Amino acid sequence: EIFSKGIIASSSARSKWTWKKATLKILSRLDYLFATDMAVESGGMLQDGHDSAITAGLAEKHFINKQFEKANELYKQIIYDDLPEPIDQHVKLRIAQIEIMNNNFDAAEEILNLMDSNNLDKIDLDKINPDSMYLKVKLCEGKGDIIEALETLTPLVDSWQDLKYFSTLGYSLDDLLCMTGNLLYEMGDHENAMSIYKAVLQLNGENAEACYMSGMCLKSAGAGGEARTMFQWALKYDPEYIEARQELEKLEN
Numbered sequence: 001e002i003f004s005k006g007i008i009a010s011s012s013a014r015s016k017w018t019w020k021k022a023t024l025k026i027l028s029r030l031d032y033l034f035a036t037d038m039a040v041e042s043g044g045m046l047q048d049g050h051d052s053a054i055t056a057g058l059a060e061k062h063f064i065n066k067q068f069e070k071a072n073e074l075y076k077q078i079i080y081d082d083l084p085e086p087i088d089q090h091v092k093l094r095i096a097q098i099e100i101m102n103n104n105f106d107a108a109e110e111i112l113n114l115m116d117s118n119n120l121d122k123i124d125l126d127k128i129n130p131d132s133m134y135l136k137v138k139l140c141e142g143k144g145d146i147i148e149a150l151e152t153l154t155p156l157v158d159s160w161q162d163l164k165y166f167s168t169l170g171y172s173l174d175d176l177l178c179m180t181g182n183l184l185y186e187m188g189d190h191e192n193a194m195s196i197y198k199a200v201l202q203l204n205g206e207n208a209e210a211c212y213m214s215g216m217c218l219k220s221a222g223a224g225g226e227a228r229t230m231f232q233w234a235l236k237y238d239p240e241y242i243e244a245r246q247e248l249e250k251l252e253n
Contacts, residue, residue, distance in 0.1 A: 003168040007060045007087060010053055052081040056091055063094060072098045090168045093131045097169065100138045108139055130156055130163040134171065137179060141186075150183050174204040181213060190217045208238035215247060224251055 030036065059074035075095045083091065092111050099108035112132055133156045140149035156163065157176050164173070181196035194217040200210040215230030228251045234244035 003086070003090065004060055004064060004170055007053075007090070008057045008064075010057055052078040052083050053087065056083065056087055059091070059094070063098075068098050068101065086168070089129065089131075093129075093135060093169060096132075096135050097138075100135060100142055103142060105139055105143055108135070112136060112139065130160075130167045131169045134167070134169065134176075141179075141183065146183050146186055150180070153180055153183070172204070174200045174207050174210070177203070178207060178210050178213070181210070185213060185217065190220050193217055206237045208234045208241055208244070211237065212241060212244045212247075215244070219247070219251075227251065 055074050055078050059071045059078075062068075062071035062074065072095060075091050075098075079091060079095065081088075092114055096108040096111040099105070099111065112135055133152055137149045137153045137156070140146070140152060153176065157173070157180065160173050160176060177196055177200045181193040181200065184190075184196065185193040194214060197210045197214040197217065200207050201214070204210075211230050211234035215227040215234065218224075218227035218230060228248060231244045231248040231251070234241050235248065238244070
């Protein structure tokens, strides 16, 4: 979240204080000191060039506001621009993330192939991109390869205390654990999934997804009353959680 806010703040600052505005400010000061009209005469000639960092910030703002289509359009405009490496990687990761959300797995995989996502035993920790590993988990899950998703997620969870400093996508340990629970749930191992969701809620009691998935585990075990409570908690923490609302309506009808 800090990295994301930084990109947005930088974009805002660069939009308000461009090269043209800075130059006109200097010329205006010189005009005042020497009784000239350089600022007026130069105003029509000075032009600001394309600033990819501004576009990156605008795209990130759209992403945070869940305007994913507009965000993806802007990210793709600058994917081949000469951006600082951290922002360049973040842009590619966001594109892959959105493509996965849209079930465009081939497009996401093509982007991720540009990222360095080697295994922990083959590369130093400071060279690993945890976000590419995170998205590879999402990609495997979307394609139905649950085993590979778990195999990729496990080392990411195990080394999270070291890798978290290199992540820019805004997820946390409780999100990674929740992903682990989800994969176990998809494999039909609801008991162990439930144990993980409990651990997630101990880390972050307001994790709406853990509340929802706990409800799904309880529902499958025939504990409708307890499941209802968990769906209610999920909606409390995320009022736009459509699946939780739907499950709650099923139990109440």
